[in-house]
Amino acid sequence: MSLQQAANLGISLFEDANIIERKPNDSDERISQIINAAYRQVLGNSYIMSSERLVNAESRFRNGQLSVRDFVRAIANSDLYRQRFFEPSPRYRFTELNFKHLLGRTPENQEEMRYHSDILDTLGYEADIDAYLDSDEYSEAYGDNIVPYYRGYKTDNNRTMVEFTHLFAMLRGAASSDSNKSPVIHKSVLTQTPLSVIPPSGGAAGAGWAFQDTPLTSATRQGVGAGDDGKIYRVEVTGYRAKVYNSFPKYRRPNKVYMVPFNKLFQLYQTIHKQGASVASVTPVN
Structure with missing residues (x-):
């Protein structure tokens, strides 16, 4: 369900956006659009220079060797993603951003954040990324061929008012980015407090x-x-x-x-x- 005040809330771009899905026989132009949409989503609307693009992964995606999910995984596992979001950020800021970039929502509660923190500690970075991308939730929401999109502000089963308000602290307009290195909603997630x-x-x-x-x-x-x-x-x-x-x-x-x-x-x-x-x-x- 769309929001009447989407423009004032700063999410009208995402309300109006169509689901971006790779299909058989997509043109080269369409595949380029999908690649750029994946970069934009996973990198949190950050600017990406030509020298930073994942040339090998893009080539394999164009040739059909990688699905959209595989290409998203390649971006999230890249040095580019690590340097922008993992290395300079506290643990829980990184987790906030992973939920936003990969699942299109904010974490529900402390248990979800602790779960991913434990994976990072015990199994490492790539295993944590896999935990998002190989989850039942990701499969049901996006499957193998849909670019992840922001969906946490929409009415959905098992979602609460708390999560609804938290996403607005994480997502505000087409000009926003995720350059902030401090946790934005961590405290409110722990206390289950609406913002x-x-x-x-x-x-x-x-x-x-x-x-x-x-x-x-x-x-x-x-x-x-x-x-x-x-x-x-x-x-x-x-x-x-x-x-x-x-x-x-x-x-x-x-x-x-x-x-x-x-x-x-x-x-x-x-x-x-x-x-x-x-x-x-x-x-x-x-």
Whole structure:
């Protein structure tokens, strides 16, 4: 399901993108497009110079000796990927990026991050990359011939509101890259805490943004409906249609606000999407 505020959230490029799949008898031009799309996805939208391209792997891919999955593996195992994301980054930043680049989502919880950390420690780098690419999840999502794409912000089975908000911290617009060397969501993954979903580049109130960040970021044990941990979240929703006239245009601004405890977020998220609306922002409230 697409998001009504995809442009303001900085993901409209990915909402509109078609699935890129290699098929028999693809033209040379199409194969070049697939190769470039694989570089763009696996390298996190980073610029790649001609001298850095994997000439041998590209040639084998063009000749049909490598599948898309094999070519993705070649990029992830290359010195190029290691030098950009593994060597300069802390362990958990590298894991965050692997989930984003190879599975198109953020890690669900601490157990997933620890699992890959253990593989790195015991079996090594290439075994960790294989654990992503040879997983049932990768096979079901992409198979052998689809270029991985970002899917963690879409409604899906067994996905929570927490993951939905985490991807917006990792993915913001076509100009974004993964040059940051510090973990972005590690702490929030460990505590299973949603992050505030805000416009990718700020903006004054009334300047066209659908929603603004809130300075109220601390937890509280006050307020009706707070959970056992005292945290309440403000969820702004947009895209509701008129009940009678289906052709009535969708509102551009959030037109409903919910105040819910953490343990009700996922239930609300499901309800919102069943009603055909979209989440505009999620922010902790004092």
